[in-house]
Amino acid sequence: MKIFWAFTRQAFHGSTVYRFEFWMRLFFVYMLMYSIYWVWTTLYTQTPGAFGVSLEQMVTYGILGMALEIFLDVGPEWYITTQVRTGAIDTDLMKPLDFHLHMLARSAGEMMFSLGVLALPSFAIGYYLFDLRLPGDMTTSLLFAVSLIFSFFVFFHISFLLGALTVITLDIRSISWAYYSLVSFFSGQIVPLWLFPDLLRKISEVLPFQAIYYIPMSIYIKTLSGGAALQALGVQVFWAIVLVLFSRWAWSRVHARLTIQGG
Amino acid sequence: MNAITLYFRLIRVAVQSRLQYRADFLTGIIGVIVLNVINVGLIGILVSRFRHLNGWTLWEMVFLYCLWLLGHSVYSFFFWHIRALEDYLVEGTFDQFLIRPASPFVLFIGREVQYLGVADLIFAVSGLSLAYRNLDLQWNGTQWLFFGLAIIAGALIETTLSLMIACLSFWTGRARRASNLLIQINMMVQFYPVDIFGYTFRVIVTGLIPVAFMNYYPALMLLDKLDYSSAWWWLGYMSPIVALLLVGITAGVWHLALRRYSSAGG
Numbered sequence: 001m002k003i004f005w006a007f008t009r010q011a012f013h014g015s016t017v018y019r020f021e022f023w024m025r026l027f028f029v030y031m032l033m034y035s036i037y038w039v040w041t042t043l044y045t046q047t048p049g050a051f052g053v054s055l056e057q058m059v060t061y062g063i064l065g066m067a068l069e070i071f072l073d074v075g076p077e078w079y080i081t082t083q084v085r086t087g088a089i090d091t092d093l094m095k096p097l098d099f100h101l102h103m104l105a106r107s108a109g110e111m112m113f114s115l116g117v118l119a120l121p122s123f124a125i126g127y128y129l130f131d132l133r134l135p136g137d138m139t140t141s142l143l144f145a146v147s148l149i150f151s152f153f154v155f156f157h158i159s160f161l162l163g164a165l166t167v168i169t170l171d172i173r174s175i176s177w178a179y180y181s182l183v184s185f186f187s188g189q190i191v192p193l194w195l196f197p198d199l200l201r202k203i204s205e206v207l208p209f210q211a212i213y214y215i216p217m218s219i220y221i222k223t224l225s226g227g228a229a230l231q232a233l234g235v236q237v238f239w240a241i242v243l244v245l246f247s248r249w250a251w252s253r254v255h256a257r258l259t260i261q262g263g
Numbered sequence: 264m265n266a267i268t269l270y271f272r273l274i275r276v277a278v279q280s281r282l283q284y285r286a287d288f289l290t291g292i293i294g295v296i297v298l299n300v301i302n303v304g305l306i307g308i309l310v311s312r313f314r315h316l317n318g319w320t321l322w323e324m325v326f327l328y329c330l331w332l333l334g335h336s337v338y339s340f341f342f343w344h345i346r347a348l349e350d351y352l353v354e355g356t357f358d359q360f361l362i363r364p365a366s367p368f369v370l371f372i373g374r375e376v377q378y379l380g381v382a383d384l385i386f387a388v389s390g391l392s393l394a395y396r397n398l399d400l401q402w403n404g405t406q407w408l409f410f411g412l413a414i415i416a417g418a419l420i421e422t423t424l425s426l427m428i429a430c431l432s433f434w435t436g437r438a439r440r441a442s443n444l445l446i447q448i449n450m451m452v453q454f455y456p457v458d459i460f461g462y463t464f465r466v467i468v469t470g471l472i473p474v475a476f477m478n479y480y481p482a483l484m485l486l487d488k489l490d491y492s493s494a495w496w497w498l499g500y501m502s503p504i505v506a507l508l509l510v511g512i513t514a515g516v517w518h519l520a521l522r523r524y525s526s527a528g529g
Contacts, residue, residue: 178293197308
């Protein structure tokens with residue numbers, strides 16, 4: 001726990017420098033929300049019956065997808081790639097700290113930082129400019145908060161595995177484009193899974209990505225509630241456990257064949 | 264040696280140096296194709312579910328996306344490194360261009376190629392042919408000619424805009440964030456027909472950062488969607504002219520920037 005706070009503090013120190021970056025990020029969030037808002041509003045106006053939910057729910061879902069990304073996506077894979085490419089990874093491995101835990105603490109710290117600094121203004125933009133609705137009742141808010149913790153966990157581990165891959169490939173820049181679009185597609189970040197054609201929906205439901213955006217966001221707009229919400233949380237827990245075990249196994253395999261550049 | 268021969272010789276060298284990394288080349292190409300398949304997949308899900316988006320059917324949306332992508336592929340193959348201008352300035356690489364007996368502009372734009380443009384090209388051509396067939400388009404000579412011009416205009420619009428933004432770094436030292444902003448606005452135009460957005464946004468992408476001329480306006484003309492009763496129908500034909508105007512303005516900005524330049528090396 002102490003390590004975790006140390007990394008959070010560090011993230012704050014590291015990031016306060018970039019004030020311009022802060023405004024830029026917020027402006028991007030604004031633009032993304034703007035486009036998704038108009039897409040859903042246009043589609044809803046032309047065929048109101050085809051959604052199964054109200055326009056407010058649909059817009060809230062879309063806006064939320066943009067607001068959550070700003071703190072959920074901390075990108076541990078980029079840290080690992082940079083360390084591997086420059087050879088600085090040896091200093092990480094020499095630390096008296098398990099590498100997987102170290103990365104988890106670092107990412108959680110960065111997530112807390114973005115949550116504190118960027119998420120609030122993003123939610124404010126969504127709320128005041130684009131009809132982002134609040135969940136309304138305590139149960140939903142609580143379920144949503146718990147679900148978010150697991151989505152961070154799942155997202156972190158999938159990215160960590162991608163990062164571990166760089167130890168073998170030495171670079172992920174060329175894969176990253178495909179990776180990000182796959183995550184965004186199968187996690188239902190932009191288009192919710194219930195609008196997918198049957199086959200694609202079934203595929204998405206057996207993949208871990210739905211645990212990142214689709215589940216917490218569906219809980220938020222109450223398309224998943226009560227028993228269904230608890231069941232969805234169960235799916236998240238399942239994937240979190242599987243991915244933790246798999247990540248630890250994969251890292252131990254990769255560690256064995258790690259070559260230090262320039263060393 | 265004249266500028267054009269020099270340019271092509273530089274490009275050949277750049278391609279050869281790129282081709283040394285075969286594995287990276289292949290994963291990169293596959294990555295970009297996957298990215299495009301998913302983007303079009305998302306559009307496909309939305310439009311097939313709701314039949315159209317503000318009057319744009321599935322294949323019209325594919326056409327819109329791929330028309331943008333085709334112009335973009337030219338830009339991304341030959342001119343992607345324009346956004347790295349600030350690094351050239353900071354690292355002093357730019358000084359090399361100034362002391363050689365050739366145009367610094369040609370030396371700069373011939374410096375690198377970005378092979379991922381090939382993947383965009385493959386995807387855009389396939390998408391456009393499929394859309395052409397599925398929409399039962401029967402273009403006459405004029406429309407084919409305009410199509411060709413629109414692609415060149417699209418590439419020029421993106422190139423000149425990104426060059427103007429990159430030139431900011433002659434004054435401010437940094438311009439990458441501003442160029443990311445351009446990419447963001449560009450993506451919205453690539454995905455969705457501009458007519459679904461609010462008035463302010465449409466004015467911006469038409470008059471201020473005219474990326475809508477890369478695909479939206481020429482697509483209106485090429486897909487017979489121009490509304491001749493509207494006062495603005497002629498915008499559908501304006502892409503080549505917008506591109507020429509931007510080339511003129513950018514040339515001016517570049518010369519101003521060079522005059523302003525003082526090396527980081529002192």
